[in-house]
Amino acid sequence: MRLVVDLNKCQGYAQCAFLAPDVFAMHGEESLIYNPRADEEQRERLARAVAACPVQAITADGLDGAADPADGAADGASREASDGR
Amino acid sequence: MAADYLEWLRREGRIVIVGASLAGLRAAETLRAEGFAGELTLIGDEPYEPYDRPPLSKSVLLGMASPHHTELPHRWEIDAKWRLGVAASGLDLTAKRVRLADGDEVEYDRLLIATGVRARPWPKEDEARLDGVCLLRTREDAADLYRRLKAGPRRVFVIGAGFAGSEVASACREMGIPVTVAERAGAPLVGALGGVVGAVAADLATENGVDLRTHVTVTSLEGDPVGRVRAVHLSDESVVEADVVVVSLGSLRNTDWLAGSGLGAGPRGIACDAGCRAFDFRGIVTDDVFVAGDVARSPHALFGYQFLSLEHWGNAVAQAETAAHNMICHGADRRPHLWMPAFWSSMFGVNIKSVGVPPMGEQLMITQGSLAERRFVGVYGYQGRIVAAVTFDNTRWLEFYQRQIEQGAPFPVEHPTVDRRPEGRQPVPADFPDPSLPTHGPMVTLSGYSPAEQQLVFHPARH
Numbered sequence: 001m002r003l004v005v006d007l008n009k010c011q012g013y014a015q016c017a018f019l020a021p022d023v024f025a026m027h028g029e030e031s032l033i034y035n036p037r038a039d040e041e042q043r044e045r046l047a048r049a050v051a052a053c054p055v056q057a058i059t060a061d062g063l064d065g066a067a068d069p070a071d072g073a074a075d076g077a078s079r080e081a082s083d084g085r
Numbered sequence: 086m087a088a089d090y091l092e093w094l095r096r097e098g099r100i101v102i103v104g105a106s107l108a109g110l111r112a113a114e115t116l117r118a119e120g121f122a123g124e125l126t127l128i129g130d131e132p133y134e135p136y137d138r139p140p141l142s143k144s145v146l147l148g149m150a151s152p153h154h155t156e157l158p159h160r161w162e163i164d165a166k167w168r169l170g171v172a173a174s175g176l177d178l179t180a181k182r183v184r185l186a187d188g189d190e191v192e193y194d195r196l197l198i199a200t201g202v203r204a205r206p207w208p209k210e211d212e213a214r215l216d217g218v219c220l221l222r223t224r225e226d227a228a229d230l231y232r233r234l235k236a237g238p239r240r241v242f243v244i245g246a247g248f249a250g251s252e253v254a255s256a257c258r259e260m261g262i263p264v265t266v267a268e269r270a271g272a273p274l275v276g277a278l279g280g281v282v283g284a285v286a287a288d289l290a291t292e293n294g295v296d297l298r299t300h301v302t303v304t305s306l307e308g309d310p311v312g313r314v315r316a317v318h319l320s321d322e323s324v325v326e327a328d329v330v331v332v333s334l335g336s337l338r339n340t341d342w343l344a345g346s347g348l349g350a351g352p353r354g355i356a357c358d359a360g361c362r363a364f365d366f367r368g369i370v371t372d373d374v375f376v377a378g379d380v381a382r383s384p385h386a387l388f389g390y391q392f393l394s395l396e397h398w399g400n401a402v403a404q405a406e407t408a409a410h411n412m413i414c415h416g417a418d419r420r421p422h423l424w425m426p427a428f429w430s431s432m433f434g435v436n437i438k439s440v441g442v443p444p445m446g447e448q449l450m451i452t453q454g455s456l457a458e459r460r461f462v463g464v465y466g467y468q469g470r471i472v473a474a475v476t477f478d479n480t481r482w483l484e485f486y487q488r489q490i491e492q493g494a495p496f497p498v499e500h501p502t503v504d505r506r507p508e509g510r511q512p513v514p515a516d517f518p519d520p521s522l523p524t525h526g527p528m529v530t531l532s533g534y535s536p537a538e539q540q541l542v543f544h545p546a547r548h
Contacts (some may be wrong), residue, residue, distance in 0.1 A: 002158040004137055007429045008140045008399045012436065025149065028434025029478050033144040036137055037154035061158035 001038045001046060001062040009057035016049035016058060023048060094194055094414050098123040101183055101191055103173045104199035104339075105129025107137065108378030112197050114161040115409035119340075125165040126191055128183065131223060132170030133537045141227035142249055143431065146234065146256035152227035173200070176346040178365070179300065181373065194373065195412050198343075198355060198363065199405060201379045202336035202396060206246070212306040217314040218330045221249060225476055234260055241265075242327035244303050244316045246273035248430045250333030252288065255432035258293045265296040265325050267303055267317070268519055278439070278475055280516030281449050282463055283455050283476065286432075293433045298323075300456045306330060336396065338380050348374065354382040359421040361408035375412050377404040379417040383422055387491065388442055388472065397428045425487055435459055438480050440487045441473030444517055451509030452502045454479055462486065465515055466496025 003023070005016075010028030016023070023042055024034045038046050043063065050058045094100075098402045100116060102109045105127045112123060113153065129135075137155045144150040166339035168185065175184035176196075183191045184253075204222035207213035217238075219230045234241070243250045246268035257264040270276065272283030273290060290297045298319065307316040312490075317325045343350040349354075349372070355376045356364040361383065363374040376383075378401040382394040403424035411419040429438045446465025454461035462482050465473040470492045474486035489498075497512050 002156055004157055006399070006402075007139070008427045008438075010429075027147070027431060028436060030480055031429075031431035031434070031436035033149055033431075034140075034145060035144060035150040036140055036156070037151065059158050059160060061160070 001040070001045065001060055003034070003036055003038060003046065003047065003050075003058060003060035005032060005034055006057045006059070007032065009055045011055055013054050015052040019052055020045035020049040091413065091415060094123065095120060098194040099192060100124070100195050100197070100412065101126045101128065101193035102197045102199060103128045103183060103378070104197075104201055104378065105131070105169060106135050106169070106199070106401075107398065108199035108201070108377075108405040109197070110135035110157055110159070110163075111402050112199060112377060112405035112409040113163040114159065114163055115406045116165050116413065119410060119413060120499075122370070123194075125163065126168060126193075127165050127181070128168045128171065128173050128191065129184065130172035130186075133224065134167070135227065136224055138222070141219055141224060142252040142256070144167075145227050146253065148231075152224045152231060155224065159198070173342050176343055176348065176533075178347050178371070178374070181286075185266045195375065196373060197375045197377060197405075197408055197412065198337060198380060199376070199378045200339035200342070201401075202338050205330070205334040205337050207306065207332045208335075209305070212308070212314075213332070214312075215306055215308040215314040215330075216312055217328050218306060218332065220332055221253060222336070227292065227401045229239060230329075230331065233261060238262060238327070238329045240325070240327040241329045241331060242267070243323055243331045243333055244317075245333035245335070246270075246286075246290075246297070247276065247301075247335060248274065248428075248432075250331065251290065251432045252430060253331050253333065254290060254295050254322065255293070258295060258433070263294075263296070265298065265317075265327065266290065267301050269300070269302050271299050273297070274437075275516070275518055278443050278463075279446065279449060279465075280518075281456070281513060282475055282477075285459060286437075289433045289435060289459060289535075291332055296325075312386040318459050321530055324402045336379075338394075350402060354380050356392060357381050357383045359384055359386070359423070360411050360419045361404060361422055362411070375408040377395060377401065377408040379418055386421070386423060387425070387493075388445060391445075393426065393442065395426050397426060399427050400424055425490065427483075436478050439473060439475040439484055440483055441465065441471070443473040443475060443515070445472045446515045446517070448496070449511045450496075450498055451506070452498050453482060453504045453509075455506050455508065461509075462502075464489075464498055466498075466512060469496055470494070471496045471498065477508060500529035 023038045027033045107493040109478045135157045140155045145152045174186045189337045204220040240263040243266045251273050254264050254266050272287040275283035302320045305318045309315045338354045340350040349366045357376040362370045363373045363376045379396045382392040384390045385393045407422040427440045443465050448466045451466050463475045471489045
């Protein structure tokens with residue numbers, strides 16, 4: 001699954017780092033680093049992190065269905081928007 | 086007539102986007118989300134679908150992400166024709182055609198240019214070719230640099246202490262690699278944040294073990310007999326042995342392919358109006374060519390209508406969305422690109438964020454926290470107004486200051502603040518370098534005519 005965090009929005013609440021520690025980590029007190037490509041086994045934790053972000057800064061695709069469009073061809077965009085709302 | 090054309094365009098027109106990175110992708114998504122049903126083509130010089138760059142100097146170098154897997158999630162089905170791995174090489178405005186490097190041509194009804202920037206290479210070509218001399222812009226650059234860092238170099242030398250160079254130095258220290266950073270100015274980040282805040286960044290770097298050399302330039306890179314870099318020569322006549330050299334001298338705008346096209350494009354980007362329509366070289370706005378992202382320069386009402394050229398992630402997103410919206414809208418429904426400039430960086434475990442245009446500031450007040458603690462809010466003032474703010478590990482206050490900038494709040498700041506210290510109460514000069522001196526530092530360049538003043542206010546000589 002692919003994801004991106006809008007770090008202009010991110011305020012370092014660290015909810016994602018608690019909920020999906022293999023994807024998100026705090027680096028220092030308030031800066032966030034993350035892996036833009038999460039493993040399939042992280043699906044549920046990633047979904048929780050997306051939902052829990054107080055400023056809705058995380059966008060991920062491939063969360064809403066079985067197939068991961070990220071593994072498709074270059075034109076394989078996801079079927080619908082999923083920005084955690 | 087115009088209404089008919091737009092209806093036709095939305096239904097079966099051809100839109101071509103040159104540049105398949107963040108801005109190109111977000112524009113394509115917006116076009117589809119807003120009902121564009123015609124033919125959409127994305128042209129990109131890199132052979133990859135759109136990927137995100139900020140992680141390349143952060144989580145990738147810290148070993149948390151793969152340089153090959155930072156592709157951006159798609160928010161919308163874009164059903165596009167992708168022409169990846171082939172650069173655009175020319176534009177014919179009259180025939181409405183984009184020429185490609187492989188000789189092919191692509192016709193458009195409306196065009197969006199989002200070709201971004203590339204890393205400024207080391208100017209001496211024979212030295213730039215030495216094994217171990219690296220840039221950091223693309224995913225290949227990141228993969229190469231990461232591999233070299235993992236191999237345990239004796240010393241890394243970073244040329245240029247802007248954000249990217251400082252992030253590389255930070256990653257090196259985290260990996261326990263000795264690193265030297267050379268900066269022409271008196272401290273890191275001075276082009277973007279000024280000398281007062283730059284001094285904090287300098288302390289951060291040296292405390293974390295960076296060998297920081299300021300007020301120096303690199304005069305030459307020395308190779309060994311088999312063509313590997315082995316030493317860096319500096320203007321103070323010192324020599325530093327290093328087996329990896331990272332050239333971090335800012336970026337060049339990808340406008341070369343537009344030479345002779347008639348567009349108002351040059352080394353400082355492509356000028357466009359606040360609605361993202363490109364100007365031609367006569368200063369007349371075009372009807373069918375739009376611009377977004379790092380390559381664009383557009384006037385901003387909040388900052389004296391100066392043309393801002395912003396190499397910021399958030400600007401690429403916002404401007405792409407505005408450009409895409411405007412491409413398929415009637416004049417009255419068009420929106421201005423009035424995004425509040427904002428960026429972030431992190432180095433040595435400290436989160437640095439900013440809103441507004443710091444280099445416009447003449448004076449600085451530390452309104453919260455303290456420089457010595459590396460946790461503060463700095464507010465920049467220009468002609469009695471707040472024009473920017475920067476935070477070190479204090480991001481949650483930034484939104485408040487953004488509102489202040491939007492409201493044209495007075496400077497010096499008079500409101501009471503949480504965690505206010507006595508030393509920050511007096512404004513001090515923000516200490517930006519003389520803009521007429523060459524620098525690679527600023528991520529924001531300001532230029533253009535203000536309707537109020539009719540003069541060129543700020544003109545960094547970057548080239």
